[in-house]
Amino acid sequence: MTINLPPDLPSIANRKKQEMLDLLLEEEYGCLPPRPYLVSAETVKTDKKFCAGKAFLEKVMLNCKADFGEFSFPVYLVIPRNADKIPAFIHINFRDLVPDKYQPTEELIDAGFATLTFCYTDVSSDDGDFTNGLAGVVYPDGVRKRDDCGKIGLWAWAAMAVMDYALTIPELDKERISVAGHSRLGKTALLVGALDERFDCAFSNDSGCSGAGLSRGSEKETVQKITAKFPFWFCENYKKYADREDLLPFDQHFLIAANYPHKVYVASAAEDPYACTKSEYRAAVAASGFFEERGVLGFVHPDRLPLIGENFHNGNIGYHLRAGNHYFSREDWLRYIAFLNAKHKAT
Ligand code: GCU
Secondary structure, three states, rough: OOOOOOOOOOOOOOOOOHHHHHHHHHHOOOOOOOOOOEEEEEEEEEEEEEHHHEEEEEEEEEEEEOOOOOEEEEEEEEEOOOOOOOOEEEEEEEEOOOEEEEEEEHHHHOOOEEEEEEEEEHOOOOOOOOOHHHHHHHOOOOOOOOOOHHHHHHHHHHHHHHHHHOOOOEEEEEEEEEEEOOOOHHHHHHHHHHHHHOOOOEEEOOOOHHHHHEOOOOOOOOHHHHHOOOHHHHHHHHHHHOOHHHHHOOOOHHHHHOOOOOOOHHHEEEEOOOHHHHHHHHHHHHHHHHHHHHOOOOOOOOOOOOOOOOEEOOOEEEEEEEEEEEOOOOHHHHHHHHHHHHHHOOO
């Protein structure tokens, strides 16, 4: 094997999924608030002739009632017309925009995919303020316990509420709803996939450190750097591992593996050194055994690092290395679609 994994990488052999999730939640992302017991959608606007009349667009306010209180946020639903059993992506986006530079909505429609999109800062701001949005409802005094979740956990909570809503939309194929996000939202998408088995696949686009990339041996961003700059993405406990990656009782291959039993996908970009594409690849390699132990294909890859442009789509862990830099490109989306369609055809 020419792909060297860090020698002190915690093994996933004979692990239980729950054990991996507990470690990831207690030590890295924090424990999420309880899921809502009721999710309902109120229409804000509709466009029946969206994108040259190819699709129906509806903007809704998603109202979530939970034991800790009530929270609403906007979601855009786009459904191709004249189709049923439609596969869909829940896209956690950086902007309140459809289409958007990170979401080529018309191409997704042309490929027969619906989208449910929300803007992450409509859930809670991307900073250390825990008094606004969902954070303000969950943490009324703005203060967290050491293992309470940070912003990634709150954005993930919202994506799962969107899944609750998606499952009520008759046109959608309930077995084929995936979640996707880029960078910090790729980290979020992987956590969503690990926590929620209703998804078909979780797509991590260029998520890097504390996402798809192994922390041990990472060449650029480290736990020290990320917790110094973005401490609010994680729980307080995570800071313990700044410059002490060797003490982590897990690594990010646990997050990829915890996506079992559904599919998971790691996308990297060749000119994205900060996300340490090698660490992302190694994490996919290290997660593979968890799937294989359960009798299904894990990460099917050659015995070497990937070449620019390659796709590895044969296993339940999908992968590609795109040319270009840190971006959620149309090309990433098209490769995701190719992966999903190939898997669907095979079943
Ligand atoms: C920063 C951060 C990364 C993150 C990225 C993003 O660069 O250090 O970890 O993935 O922002 O979300 O755009």
